[in-house]
Amino acid sequence: MVKNKKTKADEPASSGKLLDELRVPPGPVDLSAYDTRATTGFSGSKEDGKVALDGLGADVSDWQERLYAEGRKGGQRSILLVLQGMDTSGKGGVIRHGAGLMDPQGLRITSFKAPTPAEKRRGFLWRIRQALPGPGIIGIFDRSHYEDVLIARVRNLVAPPVWNRRYEQINDFEAELADSGITLIKCFLHISPEEQKIRLEARLDDATKHWKYNPADIDERELWPDYAEAYQAALENCNGPEAPWYVIPSDRKWYRNWAVTTLLLETMQSLDPQWPTADFDVKAEKARLATT
């Protein structure tokens, strides 16, 4: 990883890990204090960033295969990347450019839309549980159970006591995930309202992007301060040591893609999955094969 040279001497000694640099510390969260154009942990240009992302490909792919192999041979560990952010913040872009570096056989990607009536009847976490990654798999959620304390809160889809209870329900749920071997990486893709405007304009200006545009996006945009408040509450209330949030400065797409992919890579490296040892007699099998 290219380190940001701007790190000041009086800052706490860094582990050198982007995971530590982008981690939201416990306590109150003020999103306005986070620069959406920052390139924390990276000191190069946009071009450098794209090259650096490509350069992660081989490592990401290798570690992913190790994790997958472990899962195939009895290991129970997996990773769940949760992507949240306002419209156009780039949840799809991260998947396309970051997850796109990986073997799709080891990925399980789920995009959560508004819940159906049948899903609602089962409780907000039911459909989330259906989508959890199996052993050795990297799960990716494009939106998640956090919508149930974001749009549900902002839009009054449920009464305040209901969404208020959900923070604790989410904490219990995520603790259960951690206990079952799932390492959580929750990323808030942080863009400015100005950047969103530019991106929505770009969608309207390009006929090949009209299918991505939804007039309701502007309705949500007009509630920006309410969403910021709801995000802050989610990042404050559900940020335990086993269920950390990361704020990803996302006005620069290249940085966002590089940063999330780097978080995934560092997480895999910290899990340090090893190639499974043979559960058969290698010599005997070689001899057997030779006779065929």
Place this chain on the structure above:
Amino acid sequence: MVKNKKTKADEPASSGKLLDELRVPPGPVDLSAYDTRATTGFSGSKEDGKVALDGLGADVSDWQERLYAEGRKGGQRSILLVLQGMDTSGKGGVIRHGAGLMDPQGLRITSFKAPTPAEKRRGFLWRIRQALPGPGIIGIFDRSHYEDVLIARVRNLVAPPVWNRRYEQINDFEAELADSGITLIKCFLHISPEEQKIRLEARLDDATKHWKYNPADIDERELWPDYAEAYQAALENCNGPEAPWYVIPSDRKWYRNWAVTTLLLETMQSLDPQWPTADFDVKAEKARLATT
């Protein structure tokens, strides 16, 4: 596509499409007549083949997005790539290197293992139906319902009248898929027993590949002629115009990856999905956005 210069003048005029060149013609199938080392439709070297595969990336990605966009806006069409072949023939490799060029959000990959007792009770097509791609999605099956006329036949897992009936059941099922908008591409990854031996040896020689090795692979290998017969029967009996089989010469991994990816690309191009037109008033939305 680089055309094979060896095409003889007295052969039927080619459409220039690999889909036509690798298509199994209706009628009896003799797999021994298919060269597993052929590079049909490609005249370059291994290095050229890898470069050519990379070169498909942008086109594959663009067409995939068009298909996906169509599916998001009411279109019902999708593609289902069925991968079959003996152990080590490269079903996983095709997914890693070919499907790996695509946006994983538009893929749905399912790897079929031996059915569980609960799955068996529901009939052999039940779990297949669960895994069908939705609108705009490219489904990929690593093994499929064909196992139910392959290993089930070779290993006598069911009585002969049962597997015999399945050919017609498969034909009915696949006709139904075609009617519902799914374009089928069924690929038999054709390797020689000699090449399989080399690949199994390589797995045994490399500790990082031991997890992929299963002693049962040799048991299946010893039934090679029986499997060849079962494959021939499947390719003969289930090869309707809407459910075509393609034999992919697969002793050369680079060719196999290029060929299957090219079949996918040509299929998307023949579907010719168009960018959906705006279902909103573009001017009005621009004006609305400008005020925010």
